[in-house]
Structure formats: C-alpha cells, structure tokens
Amino acid sequence: xxxxxxxxxxxxxxxxxxxxLSARVVAAGLAHRDVSMPVRAVIExxxxxxxxxxxxxxxxxxxxxxxxxxxxDEGKELGYLEARPNPEHKRSHLIAATExxxxxxxxxHDEELTRLDRIAAGLDAGDINxxxxxxxxxxxxxxxxxxxxxxxxxxx
Amino acid sequence: xxxxxxxxxxxxxxxxxxxxLSARVVAAGLAHRDVSMPVRAVIExxxxxxxxxxxxxxxxxxxxxxxxxxxxDEGKELGYLEARPNPEHKRSHLIAATExxxxxxxxxHDEELTRLDRIAAGLDAGDINxxxxxxxxxxxxxxxxxxxxxxxxxxx
DNA sequence: GCTATGTTGACATGCTAGTTGTCATGTCCG
DNA sequence: CGGACATGACAACTAGCATGTCAACATAGC
Numbered sequence: 571x572x573x574x575x576x577x578x579x580x581x582x583x584x585x586x587x588x589x590x591l592s593a594r595v596v597a598a599g600l601a602h603r604d605v606s607m608p609v610r611a612v613i614e615x616x617x618x619x620x621x622x623x624x625x626x627x628x629x630x631x632x633x634x635x636x637x638x639x640x641x642x643d644e645g646k647e648l649g650y651l652e653a654r655p656n657p658e659h660k661r662s663h664l665i666a667a668t669e670x671x672x673x674x675x676x677x678x679h680d681e682e683l684t685r686l687d688r689i690a691a692g693l694d695a696g697d698i699n700x701x702x703x704x705x706x707x708x709x710x711x712x713x714x715x716x717x718x719x720x721x722x723x724x725x726x
Numbered sequence: 727x728x729x730x731x732x733x734x735x736x737x738x739x740x741x742x743x744x745x746x747l748s749a750r751v752v753a754a755g756l757a758h759r760d761v762s763m764p765v766r767a768v769i770e771x772x773x774x775x776x777x778x779x780x781x782x783x784x785x786x787x788x789x790x791x792x793x794x795x796x797x798x799d800e801g802k803e804l805g806y807l808e809a810r811p812n813p814e815h816k817r818s819h820l821i822a823a824t825e826x827x828x829x830x831x832x833x834x835h836d837e838e839l840t841r842l843d844r845i846a847a848g849l850d851a852g853d854i855n856x857x858x859x860x861x862x863x864x865x866x867x868x869x870x871x872x873x874x875x876x877x878x879x880x881x882x
Numbered sequence: 883g884c885t886a887t888g889t890t891g892a893c894a895t896g897c898t899a900g901t902t903g904t905c906a907t908g909t910c911c912g
Numbered sequence: 913c914g915g916a917c918a919t920g921a922c923a924a925c926t927a928g929c930a931t932g933t934c935a936a937c938a939t940a941g942c
Contacts, residue, residue: 575843584861587788589745591868598875632743687731700856705740712747719754
C-alpha cells in the first residue's frame with residue numbers, strides 16, 4: 571500500500587467540505603444578483619473559452635448537455651447569454667456572453683478575487699500550483715474511470 | 727491583484743468537477759452495497775476519530791446536525807452504527823461503528839485505496855501533500871468566511 | 883436549589899443542482 | 913443514400929443538503 575495513495579485519500583476527504591463551503595460563500599456573493607451559481611459557471615466558461623456549443627460546454631464542465639441546455643436557456647432569459655449562428659453546424663448554435671453577461675461576470679470575478687487574495691495570503695504560491703496540478707490530474711483520471719464504470723452520461 | 731489569488735481561483739475551478747466525478751466513482755463502488763455515500767462518511771469519521779456525538783460529527787464534517795442525525799439513524803438501521811451511553815451527557819449518546827460497520831468500511835476503504843494508488847502513480851508525492859495543505863487551509867478560511875456571511879447553520 | 887440560556891433529538895418541509903429518459907430533427911460518413 | 917451518431921427540447925425524478933420548529937434535557941450563574 572503506497573503512501574501516496576493514502577495521502578491522496580486525504581485530498582478527497584477535503585474535497586466535499588471545500589466544495590460545500592465555497593458554494594455557500596459564492597452563493598452569498600450572488601445573493602443580490604439574478605444569476606445562479608451554475609449559470610454563472612456557464613457565463614464564465616464562454617467568457618474565458620469563447621463561444622461554444624451546448625455540448626462543448628457540457629463536456630468542459632462535466633455536466634450533462636441537458637443540464638447545460640437549461641442553464642443556457644436561463645442565461646438567455648436574463649440577457650447574459652446569446653446564441654450566435656454556428657458556421658459549422660446549422661442547428662447547434664454557438665453560445666456566447668452578451669455585453670451584460672461579460673459585465674456581470676467581470677464584476678463578480680473581481681469581488682471574488684479580492685476575497686481570494688486574502689485567503690491566498692496564508693498560502694504558499696508553490697503549494698497552490700501543486701494543488702492545481704493534482705486536481706487537474708484527478709479530473710482527468712476520474713473522468714476516465716467514470717467513463718469505464720458508468721456507461722451512461724452518453725459516454726462522451 | 728496578486729498572482730496567487732488568481733491561481734487559487736484555478737483551484738476552485740477544479741473543485742466542482744472533482745467533487746462531481748469522485749462522487750460518481752465512489753457511488754459506483756458503493757452500488758452493490760447498502761450504504762449510501764453520506765452514511766459511509768459518518769462511519770468513516772467515527773471509525774477514525776472514535777465515538778462522537780451527533781453534533782460533534784456534524785461540525786467535523788461541515789454538515790448540519792439534523793443532516794447527520796438522519797445519517798446516523800440510517801446507519802443504525804443498517805447495523806453499522808450504534809449508540810453508546812455518553813458519560814458526559816445523558817441524552818446525547820456517543821455514536822460508534824459496530825463490528826459490521828468497521829468491516830464494511832475496511833473493505834470499501836481497501837478497494838478505494840487500490841484505485842487511488844493507480845491514480846497517485848501519475849502524481850508527485852510532494853504535490854499531493856501541498857494539495858492537502860492548501861485544501862485544509864481553504865476549509866478553515868471558508869468556514870470562517872461562511873460563518874460571517876451566513877448567520878445560520880446554528881452558528882457553531 | 884432554581885431559573886435563564888443553550889444544546890440536543892426528532893420531525894417536517896423545501897430547494898438546488900444535477901441525472902436519466904425519450905423523441906424528433908439534423909449532421910456526417912461509408 | 914442510408915445508417916450511425918449528435919443535438920435540441922421537454923419531462924420526470926433523485927440525492928443531498930439546508931431550514932424551521934418544538935419539546936426535552938443539560939449547564940452555568942446566581
């Protein structure tokens with residue numbers, strides 16, 4: 571039994587609390603806005619990665635395309651997302667952030683970064699980078715594992 | 727705008743996918759057993775930390791005590807958890823894992839560690855330790871932040 | 883001791899994020 | 913051009929939580 575396996579287990583033991591707490595904190599910052607947290611995630615993604623189709627967003631965010639579809643609809647109603655014609659595909663439009671969407675995201679992101687700076691102050695920069703490396707690797711490996719174990723999620 | 731704040735943001739960007747995927751993978755491993763994932767977490771905690779009262783478990787796991795209460799009830803029905811008299815408190819019993827509970831947990835934990843070893847193989851041991859440090863710090867800081875922002879959760 | 887204040891168990895309710903299932907339509911490739 | 917696959921649209925459904933409330937009990941301060 572390798573030591574790293576056991577140590578990696580400690581990572582997972584922390585994941586749920588961090589997820590839970592960050593959700594609460596982010597939600598508190600979102601309280602007086604009209605965007606929900608998942609919608610926010612979609613806006614963020616098309617903001618950073620550029621216009622994408624619904625299935626592309628779904629794969630990047632590890633959500634089902636049906637789930638993303640609903641979020642996109644919601645974002646469109648709020649005026650933060652818009653569908654643009656997709657030269658590659660007549661039916662599957664490209665989803666992009668509107669001007670308003672970009673503004674909302676920028677404002678939110680700013681608030682959050684200030685808070686994060688305060689938290690980051692107690693941390694080593696190298697540790698943070700290492701943490702990102704580990705998490706990215708986990709997403710990759712778990713994604714593969716999940717695809718094996720559960721033949722659902724339309725397989726990707 | 728410090729660089730570390732932005733980098734820390736990357737950590738959070740990965741948290742949700744990891745949480746989601748690990749939940750799915752763990753659930754797959756739990757499929758042919760009678761324990762659910764949250765019940766499993768409670769068993770694990772009393773297994774590792776020793777007999778605890780419901781509110782103590784709740785604080786450690788960052789769940790509401792009402793939530794833990796239900797999980798404990800469920801675990802008791804399955805025969806994996808039991809209530810022992812608490813010398814410090816007549817009404818609030820100590821929750822402990824039964825023999826069966828310890829057995830189930832050990833068996834699960836073993837399976838998982840084997841899988842984790844495979845994943846850990848592609849990772850640097852130092853990075854994993856750094857990751858744990860960062861996450862532990864985040865739990866601590868976010869907990870404080872959450873307590874400030876949302877006066878609920880019975881405050882602790 | 884006795885009362886104020888907090889803690890715990892027990893139960894009920896509600897919500898959010900996400901999945902699964904299904905079908906019709908559209909796209910790609912042999 | 914035909915079959916496999918991707919996409920949009922809609923509809924349940926679920927799990928995992930929080931929230932709210934109350935009575936019973938425990939603890940501390942007087």
